[in-house]
Each structure stands twice: as C-alpha cells, then as structure tokens.
Amino acid sequence: MAPPPNGMQELMEQVELFEKTANLSASINDVHNTIDLLTTARAKIAADPQTAPLTLAKLQDPLKKSLEAAQKDIKPIYSGLGKYGKALDKRFKDKPLPTAENDALSSHPQLINRAIAMHLLREGEFSVASTFIQEANRHPPHAEPTLNTPNPYLNESWEKDIAEGTFNSEKLQEQFAEMYHILHELRQEKNLGPAIEWARARSDILEARGSNLEFELCRLQFVCLFSGHGTDGEDQLMDGTLHGPLQAWTYARREFGSFQRRYAKEVQKLMGALAYHENVPESPYGNYFSNDTAWEEVATSFTREFCSLLGLSADSPLYIAATAGAIALPHLLKLQSIMEKTRTEWTTQNELPVEIPLPPSYHFHSIFVCPVSKEQSTDQNPPMMMPCGHVIADESLQRLSKGARFKCPYCPSESHPRDAKKVFL
Amino acid sequence: MAELTTTKLNAESHLLLDQPLLRMPYELSRRNQKTAQRYVENGTKDLLTTLAATTKAATKSASPDATLTSIDSMISKMQGLKRKLESLHEEEVKIHRSNKARLQHLQHLYEVQSLVDVKYDEWSRIRLSRLLVDYLLREGYSQSAAHLAASQGIEELVDVDAFVACHRIEKNLREEQSTTLALNWCRDNAKELKKVGSMLEFELRLQQYIELVRQGHVAGIGDVYMDGEADGMNGVSLGGAGGETKLVEARAHAKKYLSASGDFDLLGRAAGLLAYKPWDDVEPYASLYSSSRWDHLAHLFLTTHHNLYSLPPRPLLHIALSAGLSALKTPACHSAYTSSSANASSSTTSVCPICSTELNELARNVPYAHHTKSIVENDPVVLPNGRIYGRDRLRLFNEKIGTERGWVRDPVEGVKGDKWRESEVRKVFVM
Numbered sequence: 001m002a003p004p005p006n007g008m009q010e011l012m013e014q015v016e017l018f019e020k021t022a023n024l025s026a027s028i029n030d031v032h033n034t035i036d037l038l039t040t041a042r043a044k045i046a047a048d049p050q051t052a053p054l055t056l057a058k059l060q061d062p063l064k065k066s067l068e069a070a071q072k073d074i075k076p077i078y079s080g081l082g083k084y085g086k087a088l089d090k091r092f093k094d095k096p097l098p099t100a101e102n103d104a105l106s107s108h109p110q111l112i113n114r115a116i117a118m119h120l121l122r123e124g125e126f127s128v129a130s131t132f133i134q135e136a137n138r139h140p141p142h143a144e145p146t147l148n149t150p151n152p153y154l155n156e157s158w159e160k161d162i163a164e165g166t167f168n169s170e171k172l173q174e175q176f177a178e179m180y181h182i183l184h185e186l187r188q189e190k191n192l193g194p195a196i197e198w199a200r201a202r203s204d205i206l207e208a209r210g211s212n213l214e215f216e217l218c219r220l221q222f223v224c225l226f227s228g229h230g231t232d233g234e235d236q237l238m239d240g241t242l243h244g245p246l247q248a249w250t251y252a253r254r255e256f257g258s259f260q261r262r263y264a265k266e267v268q269k270l271m272g273a274l275a276y277h278e279n280v281p282e283s284p285y286g287n288y289f290s291n292d293t294a295w296e297e298v299a300t301s302f303t304r305e306f307c308s309l310l311g312l313s314a315d316s317p318l319y320i321a322a323t324a325g326a327i328a329l330p331h332l333l334k335l336q337s338i339m340e341k342t343r344t345e346w347t348t349q350n351e352l353p354v355e356i357p358l359p360p361s362y363h364f365h366s367i368f369v370c371p372v373s374k375e376q377s378t379d380q381n382p383p384m385m386m387p388c389g390h391v392i393a394d395e396s397l398q399r400l401s402k403g404a405r406f407k408c409p410y411c412p413s414e415s416h417p418r419d420a421k422k423v424f425l
Numbered sequence: 426m427a428e429l430t431t432t433k434l435n436a437e438s439h440l441l442l443d444q445p446l447l448r449m450p451y452e453l454s455r456r457n458q459k460t461a462q463r464y465v466e467n468g469t470k471d472l473l474t475t476l477a478a479t480t481k482a483a484t485k486s487a488s489p490d491a492t493l494t495s496i497d498s499m500i501s502k503m504q505g506l507k508r509k510l511e512s513l514h515e516e517e518v519k520i521h522r523s524n525k526a527r528l529q530h531l532q533h534l535y536e537v538q539s540l541v542d543v544k545y546d547e548w549s550r551i552r553l554s555r556l557l558v559d560y561l562l563r564e565g566y567s568q569s570a571a572h573l574a575a576s577q578g579i580e581e582l583v584d585v586d587a588f589v590a591c592h593r594i595e596k597n598l599r600e601e602q603s604t605t606l607a608l609n610w611c612r613d614n615a616k617e618l619k620k621v622g623s624m625l626e627f628e629l630r631l632q633q634y635i636e637l638v639r640q641g642h643v644a645g646i647g648d649v650y651m652d653g654e655a656d657g658m659n660g661v662s663l664g665g666a667g668g669e670t671k672l673v674e675a676r677a678h679a680k681k682y683l684s685a686s687g688d689f690d691l692l693g694r695a696a697g698l699l700a701y702k703p704w705d706d707v708e709p710y711a712s713l714y715s716s717s718r719w720d721h722l723a724h725l726f727l728t729t730h731h732n733l734y735s736l737p738p739r740p741l742l743h744i745a746l747s748a749g750l751s752a753l754k755t756p757a758c759h760s761a762y763t764s765s766s767a768n769a770s771s772s773t774t775s776v777c778p779i780c781s782t783e784l785n786e787l788a789r790n791v792p793y794a795h796h797t798k799s800i801v802e803n804d805p806v807v808l809p810n811g812r813i814y815g816r817d818r819l820r821l822f823n824e825k826i827g828t829e830r831g832w833v834r835d836p837v838e839g840v841k842g843d844k845w846r847e848s849e850v851r852k853v854f855v856m
Binding site: 007008009011012015016018019023024025027028031032034035038039041042045046049052053056057059060063064067068070071074077078081084085088091092095105106108109111112114115116118119120125127128131132135136139141206207208209210211212213261262304305307308309311312313314315316317318319320321322323324325326327328329330332333350351352353354355356357358359360361362363364365366367368369371374376377378379383385388389390391410421422423424425 | 431432435436438439440441442444447448451454455458461462465466468469472473476477479480483484489492493496497499500503504506507510511513514517518521524525528529531532534535540541549550552553556557560561564565566568569572573576739742743744745746747748749750751752753755756757758760761762763764765766767769770771772773774775776777778779780781782783784786787792793794795796797798799800801802807811812813821822823825826827836839840841851852853854855856
C-alpha cells in the first residue's frame with residue numbers, strides 16, 4: 001500500500017505548531033515572571049529589612065511554581081519533537097539513506113572538482129567559480145581508493161592539471177563570459193550585433209556543421225529592422241511608415257549577399273515581404289514577422305553551437321547526470337535489495353544489471369542491442385550489416401556462420417560472413 | 426505508451442537523496458530542546474537551593490545587606506537563564522524557518538507529475554545546487570559553499586553553519602593536533618554518544634595520554650643530558666623531575682579515563698608506552714606514537730558526527746553522480762569511433778553529457794547502462810562508409826549545408842568529406 005499522497009503536509013503542520021505554540025517563548029515568560037517575583041521581593045526587603053524572613057518564606061512557593069512552569073512549558077516541545085520524529089521516520093520508511101556502495105567517484109576528487117568548476121562557469125556563476133578554484137587549489141583534495149577503482153593514481157597525469165593549479169579556468173571563464181555577454185544582449189537587450197559578429201567570425205565552421213545560426217540571426221535582424229525595432233544607426237530622418245522597411249532593405253542588400261547560395265529561397269521570401277510592408281500580418285509572409293519565440297529560439301541555438309564548438313554539451317553534464325542519477329536511484333536500490341535477498345552478486349562488471357527507464361530526452365547515442373545475443377554492441381563486438389540489410393553483432397555473426405555461407409536469421413537471404421559490413425550508429 | 430512510463434514522476438520514490446535535508450533540522454531541534462531543558466532544570470535547582478539558604482540565613486538574622494546581595498545574585502542568575510533561553514529561542518526560530526523552507530521545497534516535487542515538466546527541471550536544478558553545496562562543505566570548501574548557496578538563494582536548504590563547526594573540530598584534530606574542541610563536542614553530545622556506544626571520547630583520552638607520555642620522555646631526555654648520565658638508561662628509570670612528573674600525570678590520566686574501558690589488550694599496550702620511547706621504533710608502540718593517529722581521530726570524529734546527525738558517510742553528489750553516469754553511459758561514450766547519433770561535429774546532434782569534457786574521464790570506470798532493445802532514429806539508412814542515420818536527419822543536414830540535388834554527405838565528415846549519390850544510400854534494418 002502506498003502512503004497517502006499528502007506529501008510533506010503532516011510534517012509541515014507539526015512545524016507550524018512549533019512556530020505557533022510549542023516553543024521556548026512560554027518558558028522565557030515563566031523565567032521572566034520569576035525575575036519579577038524576585039525584584040518585587042527585593043524592593044520590599046530593601047524598604048523594610050524587618051520583613052525579610054517572611055517575604056523570603058512567602059517567595060518560596062510562587063518561585064517554585066513559576067520555575068516548574070518553565071520546565072513544564074518545555075514538555076510540548078519535547079512531545080512535539082517526538083511526534084515529528086515518528087512522522088519523519090514514517091515518511092522515509094523503506095527509503096534508507098543512500099549507501100556509499102558503487103561509489104566510483106571518491107577516487108577521483110580532482111575530476112569532480114574540475115567538473116564542478118566547469119559547471120559553475122557554464123552556469124555563469126563566475127565569482128563562485130573563482131572562489132572555488134582558489135579554495136581548491138589551496139587545499140587539493142585527497143583521493144580515496146574505492147572498491148571499483150583500486151588504484152586512484154592510475155591516471156595521474158590527467159588529474160594533475162587541477163591539483164597543480166594549471167587547470168586553465170581563465171580561458172574557459174573568458175569563453176563563457178563571452179557567451180553570457182552575447183546571450184544577455186540577445187535576451188535582455190534584443191541586440192543581435194554581438195551574436196552576428198560571433199557567428200560571422202566562425203562562418204566556415206558553422207557552415208561545415210550544417211548550422212543555420214548566422215542566417216537565422218541575420219534574418220531576425222532583418223525582421224526587427226522591418227518592424228521598426230532596433231535602429232541600425234544614423235538615418236533618423238526617414239518618415240515613419242517607410243522607415244523600417246527601407247532600413248531592412250538596405251540591410252538585406254548589404255548583408256545577404258553571402259547567403260544567396262545556401263538560402264536563396266529564404267532571401268527571396270524576405271524580399272517579397274517588402275512589397276507588403278503596409279500590412280504584413282495579413283500577407284502571405286505574415287508568419288515570418290509574428291514569431292514571438294524567435295528570440296528564445298536563436299538564443300538556444302546559439303548556446304548549443306557555442307558549446308559544441310568547445311566540445312561541450314549544451315546543457316550542463318553535471319546537471320543531466322545528477323538528475324539521471326536521481327531517476328535511476330530507486331531502481332538501483334530495488335536491485336540492491338533483491339540481490340541481498342537472493343544472495344546473488346552482480347556478475348556483469350561492465351554493464352548495469354537492470355534497465356533504467358530514462359525519459360527520451362536523456363537518450364543521446366543510438367543503442368544497438370543484437371537481436372540474436374541480446375548484447376549491446378561495443379568496439380570489440382561491433383554491429384555488422386548483412387547484404388540483406390539486417391544488422392547483428394559481430395560475435396553472433398561468427399557463431400551463426402561458422403565462417404561459411406549462412407541464412408540471415410530474419411529473412412530468407414543467404415550470405416557469406418565476409419560480405420557483412422561494419423556499421424556505425 | 427513507453428514514453429508515458431518513462432516520464433512519469435513518482436515523488437514518493439524520488440525523494441531518496443533528500444532525507445538528510447530533513448534530518449539535520451530535526452536533530453538540531455532536539456539538541457536545542459535538550460539544552461534548554463538542562464538549563465532550566467539546573468537553574469531551578471540552583472535557585473531553590475539558594476533561596477532556601479538565604480531564607481534560613483535571614484531568619485537567623487543575617488545582615489539585610491547580605492540578604493539583598495544574595496537576592497541580587499539570584500536575579501542575575503535568572504537573567505542569565507533568560508538570556509540563554511532567548512538565544513536558544515532565536516536558534517529554534519531559525520531552525521523552524523529553515524525546516525519549513527525545506528519541507529516546502531520537497532512539497533513542490535509532489536506538485537509535478539512529469540519528468541519532462543519545466544517545473545521538474547527547475548526543482549532538479551535547485552537539488553543540484555544543494556548537492557554541490559553539500560559536497561563543497563564536506564570537502565572543506567566552506568567559502569565556496571557559502572558563496573554558491575547565497576548566489577542561488579538556497580541558504581535555508583543547506584547546512585553551512587553545522588559543517589563549518591564540524592570542520593573547525595576536524596581541523597583542530599588533524600592540523601593543530603589538539604583534542605580540546607573534539608572533547609568539548611563529546612561533552613555536549615555525551616548522552617547521544619553513549620547511546621550509540623561511540624569510542625570517540627575514549628580514543629581522544631587515549632591520545633591525551635599518549636601525548637603526556639611523549640612529553641614525559643622528551644623532557645626526560647633533557648634531564649638525562651643535564652645529569653650527564655646518558656649511558657645505561659633503559660626502560661622506565663628516568664632521571665629528571667620534569668619528565669617524571671609528566672609520566673606520573675599520564676598514569677593518573679590513564680587511571681581516570683582509560684581503565685574503565687575493560688580493553689586490557691589496549692591498556693597493556695598503553696602501559697608499554699611508559700617503557701618505550703617515541704623514537705624507539707618498536708611496534709605496537711610506534712603506531713601509537715605515530716602522528717597518523719591524528720588523521721585517524723579526525724576521521725573517527727567525522728564518522729561519529731555524520732552518524733549522529735544522520736548524514737550519509739559520502740557526499741550525496743557522489744551517490745547521485747555514480748548512478749547518473751551509469752544510467753547515461755553507453756559503449757559509444759568511450760569508443761574509438763565517432764558516434765553517428767551524438768557528436769560535436771554536426772549541428773544536427775547535441776553532445777552527449779558523458780562524452781563532454783566535464784564527465785568523460787570520470788565515467789571511464791563506471792559500468793554502462795543496460796538496454797534490452799535497440800534505440801535508433803526513425804527510418805534508418807546506411808551510407809557507403811557504414812554510418813547509419815535517420816533518413817530525415819540526413820536529408821535535413823544536406824539541405825542545410827547546401828549539398829547538390831541527388832547527392833549526400835556524411836554529417837560527421839561535413840562539407841569536406843566524401844559525397845555519394847543518393848542511390849547509394851541504403852535502407853538498413855535494425856531490430
């Protein structure tokens with residue numbers, strides 16, 4: 001039975017109770033009363049020393065009472081905490097604190113530190129990153145060997161860079177600072193200038209990658225000029241309605257030349273729109289000029305290109321990995337408890353024993369699982385395509401064919417294993 | 426259908442990493458309450474005794490001045506108690522505020538249904554920041570931790586103060602080789618430590634004993650030199666008074682703190698220290714004298730501390746990352762061949778996080794994810810060089826780079842690579 005889906009409600013109510021009543025303010029009041037009693041008694045005795053024995057004797061009882069009240073008023077905190085503790089245990093029943101098993105990371109603290117430094121930089125946390133790099137260089141971490149990685153110093157050379165303070169964070173920081181500057185101009189200032197400049201400087205690489213970024217940016221610039229946002233410079237004297245389209249036209253003549261080959265059609269469309277400048281939204285070109293998400297789209301595609309050129313993924317790998325880890329943990333925990341119950345051990349060292357269902361956005365590479373052996377392909381056991389177009393793993397191919405002509409397990413065609421071709425997914 | 430099952434978020438089972446988040450304020454509240462109770466109990470007892478004594482003295486006709494002084498001291502004691510309670514109350518308010526923020530943060534997850542919801546993304550980013558701060562604190566990078574927490578506005582969700590206090594004690598042991606702070610901590614947590622049968626205090630007392638013996642021996646040397654009797658000095662027969670006093674002190678210390686342990690084996694070794702000097706290099710005494718014992722003590726303190734506050738022994742970031750690296754890793758991530766489906770060389774794919782510089786080496790030693798079914802792009806086709814692509818993506822790429830009609834280029838090779846006729850592109854069957 002699943003627990004009632006009230007989330008953290010029960011615990012929250014208890015904390016609110018602490019805040020309202022079950023706290024120390026009552027006891028503080030009691031102590032305050034005690035002080036008042038004492039002060040009054042003192043005044044009385046000071047005024048008339050004769051009354052001292054009587055006053056003091058009379059003080060005995062109320063003083064005791066008020067201090068007992070102070071003790072009693074702590075009780076609700078105590079019992080409240082007891083209740084809260086039980087509710088907490090219940091909430092996390094069957095959810096043990098994660099153990100340190102399969103921790104392959106403790107042996108590579110330098111790498112974790114580097115990953116964190118890069119994460120902070122790419123998230124734009126420049127000042128936190130510099131605090132961290134200073135602190136980490138001052139106190140380099142100690143590697144702890146763990147079960148899965150017996151020798152933490154195996155790959156010393158590549159771990160050294162951060163340990164010796166040679167991790168080139170400055171360059172990376174410069175790069176990401178540029179990225180954030182450009183993104184800021186795009187998103188907040190609606191200024192395409194820096195982005196276009198960046199893309200133009202890398203025109204060849206971007207083109208080779210099949211990226212449209214430069215054109216997309218210039219097209220957006222054209223649209224902006226057309227609708228009168230973003231002035232291109234000096235000519236302020238133009239009269240209102242024609243001002244925008246004329247500027248756009250000037251811009252297109254000046255800048256679109258290099259796009260003629262790849263984007264002839266697109267450029268044609270944009271120029272066609274000029275004819276409708278009086279009522280673009282109703283024209284066949286309307287959709288080019290009313291795209292609200294255009295800015296966010298170019299910002300995203302800029303970020304992706306920028307990171308890719310640095311060999312980095314567009315979203316922080318640390319973020320994706322930690323999130324995937326949180327999704328995977330319940331499954332791994334279940335596996336662990338089953339293995340404990342059945343006293344079995346995990347036999348496949350290189351591969352997790354269970355499938356972790358991650359959302360499709362967490363799939364990056366294509367996966368080939370051989371339909372014959374059910375094994376994933378690796379460099380040693382690559383996928384092979386037979387002349388009929390069916391793919392099986394190399395080992396399966398060898399086993400089925402035994403070096404001679406054989407029938408494809410999925411269709412009637414026969415072939416020789418040497419006609420099979422290695423493929424890359 | 427498959428998509429639905431993999432994107433559904435079950436908050437109940439998702440909160441595995443978050444128990445420590447709530448344990449800490451709970452433990453702190455408990456300690457706060459206990460301290461308050463102790464203050465009030467002691468204050469009450471003290472006051473009632475003083476009052477009784479004062480009354481008695483007053484009846485026996487003590488001078489009025491003495492009575493007034495005694496009342497004044499009672500008042501100031503009560504004011505002291507009030508001040509102490511007030512500061513505990515402040516602490517209490519702070520703990521509850523932070524606990525509430527934590528509960529709210531966790532509650533937010535219950536309001537998200539799907540892993541692909543933007544709200545989950547936001548939540549998970551906050552979680553990553555929490556895990557990072559936790560990691561930084563554990564590694565002793567408190568400045569960075571505080572800085573990150575402030576910059577992300579998650580101060581209520583992390584335990585900077587608790588870790589800073591913990592590290593001060595650890596540093597006191599490891600670097601300053603002093604037991605003072607650790608013993609104070611043991612005193613503050615005596616009851617809890619006893620309940621879990623912790624050996625920390627014993628080990629600290631043993632270290633104090635070792636240091637006394639060491640000082641005794643070192644001082645002894647000086648005495649011996651002054652006496653000019655360097656020869657024939659063996660065993661316990663020490664000459665000088667300075668050394669001897671220290672050793673006597675050490676014995677008294679052992680009697681007071683160590684003998685109750687009942688570990689005769691260890692007590693025997695401890696006694697042996699009196700006979701063997703730190704520079705004798707004889708086991709097992711050498712390892713008792715060794716300065717590595719301070720590292721051992723620091724480590725023992727950390728484990729004890731984390732246990733007491735229900736903090737997991739290793740950073741939560743390690744746990745999340747280890748699981749995540751494996752869940753994401755594929756054989757292609759450390760392959761000698763460029764993957765067709767995720768690489769940095771074409772804008773039609775994004776770089777895989779495991780292939781990205783940050784994590785690639787870190788993931789080298791973890792197992793890769795298990796899959797029972799192939800996952801390939803729709804309508805896969807193969808180029809003459811063996812590379813497989815989804816037909817749409819291949820077409821899109823070639824349109825973007827402006828390949829002539831009737832020809833195709835490989836997205837990995839780009840414009841500079843080979844060019845084939847469209848007829849050479851074959852359909853491939855991946856089952």
